[in-house]
Amino acid sequence: MTDLSSLRQDEVDENARSSYFNLPALDVSVAFPQATPVSQFPPCASDYYQFDDLLTSEERAIRMKVRECMEKDIAPIMTKYWEKAEFPFHVVPKIAALHIAGGTIKVLYTSGIVVTFFCFLWVMGVLVTLLLHLQVAVAEIARVDASCCTFFSVHSCLAMLTIALCGSEAQKQKYLPSMAQLNTVGCWALTEPDYGSDASSLRTTATKVEGGWILEGQKRWIGNSTFADLLIIFARNTTTNHINGYIVKKNAPGLTATKIENKIGLRIVQNGDILLKKVFVPDEDRLTGVNSFQDTNKVLAVSRIMVAWQPVGMSMGVYDMCHRYLKERKQFGAPLAAFQLNQQKLVQMLGNVQAMTLVGWRLCKLYDKGNMTHGQASLAKAWISSKARETISLGRELLGGNGVLADFLVAKAFCDLEPIYTYEGTYDINTLVTGREITGIASFKPASSAHRSRL
Secondary structure, three states, rough: OOOOOOOHHHOOOHHHHHHHOOOOOOOHHOOOOOOOOOOOOOOOOOOOOOOHHHHOOHHHHHHHHHHHHHHHOOOOHHHHHHHOOOOHHHHHHHHOOOOOOOOOOOEEOOOOEEEEEEEOOOHHHHOOOOHHHHHHHHHHHHHHHHHHHHHHHHHHHHHHHHHHHHHHHHHHHHHHHHHHOOOOOOOOOOOOOOOOHHHHOOOOOOEEOEEEEEEEEEEEEEEEOOOOEEEEEEEEEOOOOOOEEEEEEEEOOEEEEEEOOOOOOOOOOOOOOOOEEEEEEEEEEOHHHHHHHHHHHHHHHHHHHHHHHHHHHHHHHHHHHHHHHEEEOEOOOOOOOHHHHHHHHHHHHHHHHHHHHHHHHHHHHHHHHOOOOOHHHHHHHHHHHHHHHHHHHHHHOOHHHHHHHHHHOOHHHHHHHHHHOOOOOOHHHHHHHHHHHHOOOOOOOOHHOOOOOHO
C-alpha cells in the first residue's frame, strides 16, 4: 500500500488520490460479519403473548401473506432507497398483488363487471373484522419499512376511504376499483404551511363557477403528492365558508407538486408542497359528502387508528432485530444477550410491544362495535407512538455503534418514528382531544385567544 504521507504534495496525482480515498464501502456482511444485516430480515420473535390467538384464520392469513412479501421483496432494497430518499416504484405491483388496498372496502370482480361494496359500520352495521384486517396488514408493512407503510396508508386509509365515505356513488364506481388495484394512486391534502395542528383554519379556497370550482391555495407535507394520480384536496368554500373536498387529477392546469427535501425520517416517502393556481375542478369531482370539517373528521378517526398501528409494527421489527443481534454479537467473550442489562432492556421492549398491540387490537374492536370515540383514538395514537419512541430508543442503545447504521434497521426506525410521532395529530394535540372528551373542557386555544375570538 502506498504511503501517501511520504510523497511530496506535487507528486501526488489527483486522480490517484481520488481512487485511493473513494473506494466503495464494503458490503456490511463483509465489513461486520458478526451480525446479520436487515436485508435478511429477522424472524418474528415479538408475539410473546400469542396475539395470533386473537385473530381469525383470515386475519392470520393476511398477516403471513404481507409478512412474506415485505421480508422477501422490500427488506433487501429498503435501506438503499431510504438512503437515496427515492421511492421504489417497482414494488408497487407486489403490494397491489396482496389485495389489501382499501381494507374496509370490498371490491368484487365478476364476469368482467366491477361491483363495489362498502361495508362501513355506521352505514350497514356489518364491519365486524374488516378494520382489524387492515391494521394487521399495516403493522406487518411497518415492521419492515415505515415509509412503505405510509405510502400504503395515505393511499388506502386516507384517499380511498375519503372517496368511500364522502364520495357519490358515481365517484366510488369510477375511482375505487382502480385504486384498489393500485393502478391509480391517491394522496390526501389537508395540511397547509400556516396550518398544521389547526387544520380547520385552512386558507385554500374553492370558488363556484359555471360547471365547477376554482381552487386557489397551498398545501404542505402531502405524502405521495409528487406522483399521485388523484389528489384529495380540502378547501374553504368562499360562499358558505365551510370546508369542502375535491378530487383533483394529476395533470390539472395550475397544479404543481414539488418534493420536500432534506428530511431525516420517512425518507422514501415523497412528501410534497402543492400549489394550486386557478385549478378548475368539474362539479362531478366535488366530494358531495364533505360539507364541513366534521366530515373530514370521519376519515381522520379511522386514519388515526391506522397511524396507531404503524408504531406497533415498527416496534415489532426493532425488537426482532435486537433479539437476533444480541444473540449473534459477542463482546467480552460472550453474546450480548448474556448480559443482565441487555436482557432487562430487551424485556422492557418486549413488554411495550405486547401492551401496544393489545391497545391497538382493543381500539379496532371498539370501532367495530360502533363504540369508539375520537378521544379513544387520539389516546391510542399518542400513547402508542410514545411507547414506540421508548422501545426504539432502547433498541438503539442495545446495538451500540451499529445502532446508528440503517443497515441494522434500528437507526432508520429511530428516524422514521419522529414524523409518525407528529403526523395525524402531535402527541400534545391528541392528548388535548382526549382531555376535552374526559373533562368536557376544550383547551386547544389560550384563554385570551379564545376570549378574543368571541368578541
